[in-house]
Amino acid sequence: MTEWRxxxxxxxxxxxxxxxxxxxxxxxxRDSKNPHGPAFALxxxxxxxxxxxxxxxxxxxx
Numbered sequence: 441m442t443e444w445r446x447x448x449x450x451x452x453x454x455x456x457x458x459x460x461x462x463x464x465x466x467x468x469x470r471d472s473k474n475p476h477g478p479a480f481a482l483x484x485x486x487x488x489x490x491x492x493x494x495x496x497x498x499x500x501x502x
Contacts, residue, residue: 446472 444459450472457472461479467487470479482490493499 442468444468444470444475 442461442463444461446457446459450457459470459472459475461468461470463481466481466483468479468481469487471477
């Protein structure tokens, strides 16, 4: 069974969270409000790049 995880700082109500799951070659990403809905997979390198860009503020909207 796949273990989906969300950030420890997420609210206990579940709300607006992104959940992640590790697979051998990819990282799965889904919306915690819809755990049986669609998810997408990123290569590990693409996931690292996404995290790096988020932390750097490159994806912030004006």
